[in-house]
Structure formats: C-alpha cells, structure tokens
Amino acid sequence: MNIREPEEEFNRTSVARAVLRERLKGQTTLERGRERAQTALSWMYRWGWASSTTLEILVGSKRSGLASRLVKNKLAVITKTNSRRNEKYLPGSFLTLTHDGKHMVEINRTEPMQYEHRPDRINQNTLLHNEMVQRFTAEHLASGEILDYWSEKEMRTKSQSAVKHPDAVWLYPCGMKVSIEVELSPKWERDLDVFVYSTLLSLRTTNGSARFDKMRLITDAPAILKRYKEAFKPGANFWIWRKNDSGRWIAEDELTVPAWTPERIDWKLV
Numbered sequence: 001m002n003i004r005e006p007e008e009e010f011n012r013t014s015v016a017r018a019v020l021r022e023r024l025k026g027q028t029t030l031e032r033g034r035e036r037a038q039t040a041l042s043w044m045y046r047w048g049w050a051s052s053t054t055l056e057i058l059v060g061s062k063r064s065g066l067a068s069r070l071v072k073n074k075l076a077v078i079t080k081t082n083s084r085r086n087e088k089y090l091p092g093s094f095l096t097l098t099h100d101g102k103h104m105v106e107i108n109r110t111e112p113m114q115y116e117h118r119p120d121r122i123n124q125n126t127l128l129h130n131e132m133v134q135r136f137t138a139e140h141l142a143s144g145e146i147l148d149y150w151s152e153k154e155m156r157t158k159s160q161s162a163v164k165h166p167d168a169v170w171l172y173p174c175g176m177k178v179s180i181e182v183e184l185s186p187k188w189e190r191d192l193d194v195f196v197y198s199t200l201l202s203l204r205t206t207n208g209s210a211r212f213d214k215m216r217l218i219t220d221a222p223a224i225l226k227r228y229k230e231a232f233k234p235g236a237n238f239w240i241w242r243k244n245d246s247g248r249w250i251a252e253d254e255l256t257v258p259a260w261t262p263e264r265i266d267w268k269l270v
Helices: 006-023 029-047 052-059 066-072 099-106 124-142 189-203 222-231
Strands: 076-080 093-097 148-151 168-171 177-182 214-219 237-243 249-256 265-269
Touching: 029 052, 029 066, 029 093, 029 099, 029 124, 052 066, 052 093, 052 124, 066 076, 066 093, 093 099, 124 148, 124 168, 124 177, 177 189, 189 214, 189 222, 189 237, 189 249, 214 222, 222 265
Parallel strands: 177 214, 214 265
Antiparallel strands: 076 093, 148 168, 168 177, 237 249
C-alpha cells in the first residue's frame, strides 16, 4: 500500500489550513465555530453520515472536538462501528444528524433532501468504502483543489438509464466534472463489462458534451488497479449483457474500448 510521506501529509494539511484561514478572514472565534458546525452538519446531510476524522479535515482543524460539540448540542448522535478490523480508513464511530441538526441545515437550503435519522439503517458493510470516498473528497475540498462535489446520495435523483452511478463527482474551478470510483474488490465477467460500458457511456461526448469530463478510479490494491487498467485499455473487448426469454443473463454484443479512454480516465493507488 502506498502510504503518504510525512512531509507530503504536512504540506497538504498546511494548504488546507491556509485556505480555511482565507475563507474565515475577519470572523470572530464564535462565528468561526458556527461556520465549522454548519459546514459539518451540511456535510452529514449531503452524505447521510460522517466520521469525526473527515469533519476535522473538512473544516481544517485537528482534534478540535467538533464532533463532541455537535453531539453535546444535540445536533448529531454518535454510533460505534460494529467492525473491529484494523483498517486505515475504517472509523471507530460515525455521526448522523438529529432532527434539530437536520433543521439547521434545511433553513439554509433551497432544495431539501430526504434524510434518514436512524443510524441503524447505515450499511456498515460499506462503511470502509464510503469513508474513503468521503475522506478523499474532504481533502480535495479543504485544499481548494475542487470547489464543490456531488455525493452519491445527491446523485441518486440525477442518475440516467445505463449511465454509471459514481461514488461521487468532483467539481473543479475550471468547470471540469470528474466522477470518482473507489474500488476495493475486483469485478468479474458481467459486472466488469457493465462497469466498463456504463463508464464509457458517461464519458462519451454526445451532442457536444459528456456527462462527466473524466473518471478517476481509486484503489488500495495494485492487483485491482492492474485489472481495471487492462479492462479499459484501448482495443480491449467487453460485452453487452441482456436477459433472454428464460430470465438469464447472456453476453449478446461484443464491443471494443475506444482509443480516447487514456485521456479521460485517471488512476490512483492509495
């Protein structure tokens, strides 16, 4: 696994804090506290939940007690993670909004979203994967590399037929939209073909524009990275699958990965 060097981590944190100082220039300590709380609550609203680590990254602080204050003020509740695996990105607990926390977010939004208040409804089987998506997004947002994002929760209402539903979308200052896929286990056969086809559809230029300008695939396993690179290599073959009259999936049409994919797909090993 490729672990960041201490100097790289320090530089990234320094940049994030400098960006935050610029955003909060002229505010009092109390105003800064409210700003951080509102930012954290909005994040949980858009993703459904968050870890204390991700929230600290988001607001550019470290061990500030932000999560504890949200819980103390009855704006969020904290739930312990069931798994005790020693994973770098797996949080020991996560936070969800209370009714009061949800209300504080919605009074500043023009478009409300449905929010599930029951922490037991959070799928902990995907907690590691979703935490990685959130944390990488928070890092890029805090550093100023991206201006905004669309969470998977927000994307549910914007999905299109046969177009890949990404884990997140990052919105860059230049206007570029990049779909983010975190892959922790390899796909095979039909699942892999569907992933390739739907990704290509989302990147294909139709009527002058594509749904996304690029796709970035992130994984912590070199073998998975190698497998996906092969699957998206120009000239590689994949199949379109359809159900037959008996309801079984069959590989019906064979297609080829186009030549433009290297320009539209980025790879990241973490």
